[in-house]
Amino acid sequence: MELQTAKGARDLPPEEKIIKNKVVSTITNVFELYGFAPLETPILERYETLEAKYGAGAGSDVLKETFTLTDQGGRRLGLRFEMTTSLGRYIAQNPSLKLPFKVYQVGNVFRDGPIKLGREREFWQCDADTIGTNSMLAEAEQIALVCDIFRKLQFKFIVKINNRKLLDGILMQAGITTKPKEALIAIDKLEKIGKEGVSQELQALGCDKKQISMVLDLLSSKYNFISLSKKINNPSWNEGRDEVQELFRYLTALKIKKFVNLDLTLVRGQGYYTGTVIEAYLKNNNITSSIAAGGRYNNMIRGLKGEDGLEVPAVGVSFGITPIMEQVKLQTKVQQRTMAKVLIVPLNTISKSLQIAQELRSNGIATDFVLGKKGISKNLEYADAVGIPYVAIIGEKELKKNKILIKEMSSGTEQLLLLKDVVKKLA
Amino acid sequence: MELQTAKGARDLPPEEKIIKNKVVSTITNVFELYGFAPLETPILERYETLEAKYGAGAGSDVLKETFTLTDQGGRRLGLRFEMTTSLGRYIAQNPSLKLPFKVYQVGNVFRDGPIKLGREREFWQCDADTIGTNSMLAEAEQIALVCDIFRKLQFKFIVKINNRKLLDGILMQAGITTKPKEALIAIDKLEKIGKEGVSQELQALGCDKKQISMVLDLLSSKYNFISLSKKINNPSWNEGRDEVQELFRYLTALKIKKFVNLDLTLVRGQGYYTGTVIEAYLKNNNITSSIAAGGRYNNMIRGLKGEDGLEVPAVGVSFGITPIMEQVKLQTKVQQRTMAKVLIVPLNTISKSLQIAQELRSNGIATDFVLGKKGISKNLEYADAVGIPYVAIIGEKELKKNKILIKEMSSGTEQLLLLKDVVKKLA
Numbered sequence: 001m002e003l004q005t006a007k008g009a010r011d012l013p014p015e016e017k018i019i020k021n022k023v024v025s026t027i028t029n030v031f032e033l034y035g036f037a038p039l040e041t042p043i044l045e046r047y048e049t050l051e052a053k054y055g056a057g058a059g060s061d062v063l064k065e066t067f068t069l070t071d072q073g074g075r076r077l078g079l080r081f082e083m084t085t086s087l088g089r090y091i092a093q094n095p096s097l098k099l100p101f102k103v104y105q106v107g108n109v110f111r112d113g114p115i116k117l118g119r120e121r122e123f124w125q126c127d128a129d130t131i132g133t134n135s136m137l138a139e140a141e142q143i144a145l146v147c148d149i150f151r152k153l154q155f156k157f158i159v160k161i162n163n164r165k166l167l168d169g170i171l172m173q174a175g176i177t178t179k180p181k182e183a184l185i186a187i188d189k190l191e192k193i194g195k196e197g198v199s200q201e202l203q204a205l206g207c208d209k210k211q212i213s214m215v216l217d218l219l220s221s222k223y224n225f226i227s228l229s230k231k232i233n234n235p236s237w238n239e240g241r242d243e244v245q246e247l248f249r250y251l252t253a254l255k256i257k258k259f260v261n262l263d264l265t266l267v268r269g270q271g272y273y274t275g276t277v278i279e280a281y282l283k284n285n286n287i288t289s290s291i292a293a294g295g296r297y298n299n300m301i302r303g304l305k306g307e308d309g310l311e312v313p314a315v316g317v318s319f320g321i322t323p324i325m326e327q328v329k330l331q332t333k334v335q336q337r338t339m340a341k342v343l344i345v346p347l348n349t350i351s352k353s354l355q356i357a358q359e360l361r362s363n364g365i366a367t368d369f370v371l372g373k374k375g376i377s378k379n380l381e382y383a384d385a386v387g388i389p390y391v392a393i394i395g396e397k398e399l400k401k402n403k404i405l406i407k408e409m410s411s412g413t414e415q416l417l418l419l420k421d422v423v424k425k426l427a
Numbered sequence: 428m429e430l431q432t433a434k435g436a437r438d439l440p441p442e443e444k445i446i447k448n449k450v451v452s453t454i455t456n457v458f459e460l461y462g463f464a465p466l467e468t469p470i471l472e473r474y475e476t477l478e479a480k481y482g483a484g485a486g487s488d489v490l491k492e493t494f495t496l497t498d499q500g501g502r503r504l505g506l507r508f509e510m511t512t513s514l515g516r517y518i519a520q521n522p523s524l525k526l527p528f529k530v531y532q533v534g535n536v537f538r539d540g541p542i543k544l545g546r547e548r549e550f551w552q553c554d555a556d557t558i559g560t561n562s563m564l565a566e567a568e569q570i571a572l573v574c575d576i577f578r579k580l581q582f583k584f585i586v587k588i589n590n591r592k593l594l595d596g597i598l599m600q601a602g603i604t605t606k607p608k609e610a611l612i613a614i615d616k617l618e619k620i621g622k623e624g625v626s627q628e629l630q631a632l633g634c635d636k637k638q639i640s641m642v643l644d645l646l647s648s649k650y651n652f653i654s655l656s657k658k659i660n661n662p663s664w665n666e667g668r669d670e671v672q673e674l675f676r677y678l679t680a681l682k683i684k685k686f687v688n689l690d691l692t693l694v695r696g697q698g699y700y701t702g703t704v705i706e707a708y709l710k711n712n713n714i715t716s717s718i719a720a721g722g723r724y725n726n727m728i729r730g731l732k733g734e735d736g737l738e739v740p741a742v743g744v745s746f747g748i749t750p751i752m753e754q755v756k757l758q759t760k761v762q763q764r765t766m767a768k769v770l771i772v773p774l775n776t777i778s779k780s781l782q783i784a785q786e787l788r789s790n791g792i793a794t795d796f797v798l799g800k801k802g803i804s805k806n807l808e809y810a811d812a813v814g815i816p817y818v819a820i821i822g823e824k825e826l827k828k829n830k831i832l833i834k835e836m837s838s839g840t841e842q843l844l845l846l847k848d849v850v851k852k853l854a
Contacts, residue, residue, distance in 0.1 A: 003476060006504050011517050014530065017465040033788045035767035035795030037813075042436035042549050043470070043535055044494075049430060067471075069496040069506075071548070072539050076431050079496075089430045090438050098812045100798050103441065108470055108535070112499050121498070122469050133798040136674045137777075141796060144785070155718035229544060253778035254483075254785060305431060306630060338461035338529075346661040350564075351680035356572070358681060361460045368462030371527050371560040385525045386464075 008121025008318065014337045016325070020124075024106060025323050026152050027126045031104040034145045036128050039103045039371070043110075047076040052304050053085045060196035065113040067151050076392040078108035083127050084316060088301045093129055093310060099132025103319065107118025118289060118322055127294075130318035136243055138274045138315045140250035145254045146292050146317060153328060156283040156390070159259050162266035163244050163276050164295075170228075174214040174307045179205050180258055181271050187219065188267035219265050226266070243275060278317065287326055335387065340368040342390040342406075343383045345376060353394045355417060356404065365426045383409055391425060435548025443752070447551075448493025451533060453579050458531040461572045465554050466530045472539070474503040479731050492540040496594045506537035510554050511743060515728045518558055546747050556743035557726070563670055564721065565705045565782050566740045567677035573707050573719050573744060574683045578671075580755060583710040583719065586686050588701050589693035590671050591722075597691070598663025601641035606632050607699050614646065615671035615694035631771045655691070670702060678717045684717050701725040704745065716751055717744045724784060762814065767795040768769060768853055769817040770810045773804060780821045783831065783846060792853045806824075806851075809834055817853060 003013060012020060028038075039111035050066055067079040080086055083105045091097065092206050106126045115121065128145065130138040143159055150157045167187070186201035193201075195216055202212045218228065244262060251257045268277045277295035281288070294317030316374055342360065344367060346353035353369070360367045368388060370379050376393065383391050393405040404422055407414045417425065432438060439447060455465070477493055490501060494506040507513055508533045519526065534555045542548065555564040555572065560814045570586055577584045594614070598607050613628035620628075622643050629639045645655065656668055678684045702723035707720060721744030728739035769787065771794060773780035780796070788796045796817060797806050803820065810818050820832040831849050834841045844852065 009471045012467035014464035017467045032766040037765040040439035040444045044433040044436045082784035135798045137798045217777040253781040339459040339466040354680040371562045371564045
């Protein structure tokens, strides 16, 4: 039998998992620095919960790509497509939570869709969400943590932002009032299918030629935010304009304005965004997919509770672990296959060597220990192959003088050191 | 619509997830101190892979509790029941790996079985495995890391060990040579169903009365290891005896012998163990399920490769996150709902306060920031409710003197401090 991974699922060997751990801990450490608390929701969700969010309109594409299964009790289940639905369910089920609730999640999500490079059926997401406030400070804080994370990873990046209210204002200005959600989904494809394609989709939605050409004109690069604000005047645009201006005041105070660009063509596919949307990209890079994305979704949790629920304002951002890992890999010079700092090679000194290993470990030094009966040269080869930087050779003669031979693998230099000096050197 | 989690799946709110993160990082830090490298295998596995391991004999119970699903391409998949199968597949698929391969995994596993307290359908495992060596040092090292982890968690615990070769030797001595695997599975139930029940099961396997009474006699508490070694003399027993004695020499050198008990009635259900088995328990505790368990499984990976594969010796240990978390909860005096150390309350000083927040964060101080327009008392209530230890009130007057009012929530004491002194106090 030929063994294989499931299609779209893959193993991460140590050299990749070490990078992933570094990426995830960088992200979650910053989440915690910004006061976000960890939450865990399950991978298995009742299919009804997923349907409640995705059942209608554009969301049904999501349901099509949701892995479904049935438990032994005949209950229909799904593997979560992303983590926001589970968060929404958690919030809806816990009405006594103290708000604002700032929370983060890390975990696997699953999509039974087509596979291509960088697009898998099982992958991780890292999300931070702020629930229960309409303050633009929530957006500002999330954009700040995006910038902090990518600066810590030494990325060159740009954060694009937009506001759905501005887009709605543009549609309103053009007189497109029926199916605005669907119209935005068409506009979102501008870069992908061009003006022609978008025109056709808008036409199919019932927009007339004048409306379509006006929308495309307003979205073209000949206007900037200020000139558009002179051309457009309706409640939605004005509200969006005020929000964006408030947000930029905070971004200036946070000294991150230079990383952020307002981009009026940015829509983001998900139907549930209601205000700010953000997407972060690497600058001048072959990795063109977004490395973080999110926005404000004030209606989603109400939607899960049913129509009589109260509005629960929410802002979230999600990090794309796969493209971030790709970039970190490119920046990493030395490939690590182990976290061990030293390999202990006992030469007829197993008992004493085991004690020395424990001494090093109790000083926080990651220590590997030769388990076989191979000779020194084989063990040096092993240390070299897996990338352990030091080898400690513990022989009987040296032990009598309380000394250990330390070999630095990169330079080949050897030192005969007392145990306490080995601790100092490696700690 | 009433929202619910899937049966057997549950949310971990921040106060529990913070404990889980602490448990998992304690475990994985020790794994790395012992030179184990991280590996990630997917949750989705091809059903054929799971069948290859579990298809025959006792394992088919496992297949019954495996969640199965089908992708859009019609391929049959399963959610992993535990992580050892995926590890075995990975090893079998990567024949050029440098051995010994010391590796750890953390992740979700799924079981579509009956639910009871502490038994869920979706839960986490943390495994460490040593692949490619027959040395008893592999067992010794894993028992040492078990002890280190539980000492770091301040548990009172005991590690029970046994060796399948000793059990095989006992069966051989009693003349039970057909279906020894099934006989062991019956013996494993000794504590649960008593001598009577085990007798019946052995009888059903075709053992005669004399054989049954001899096995039960040899397993009774009237003999210890030394007296049994005088009564039993066959290759399997003798090999097991030598292994156990070698293991205890290492445990003595590692200074952990006092935590380890040889228990000849310990079987562990899984059919794939071939030598040492271990199980760790809390001492004098209401939590009676094992908190870590594992053993040597030299045939499993060969089994996955088909009958013509070479033997790949392996030893593994798996930690039970749920009972470990329960115990840590009992030991934890102050419940944390956030990792934030300070909440900033700006009083008409938003811009400057945002800058101060960034300054604290850049010094590694987890900082929350008031997002609404509520007054001081509401914010103090919030800090109290989520357990943020300090509140920083930033008013215009104080800012002019470059000072911040810091309130310690536990004592209620207030101090007016310069920013640099706030950093010193909270860092």
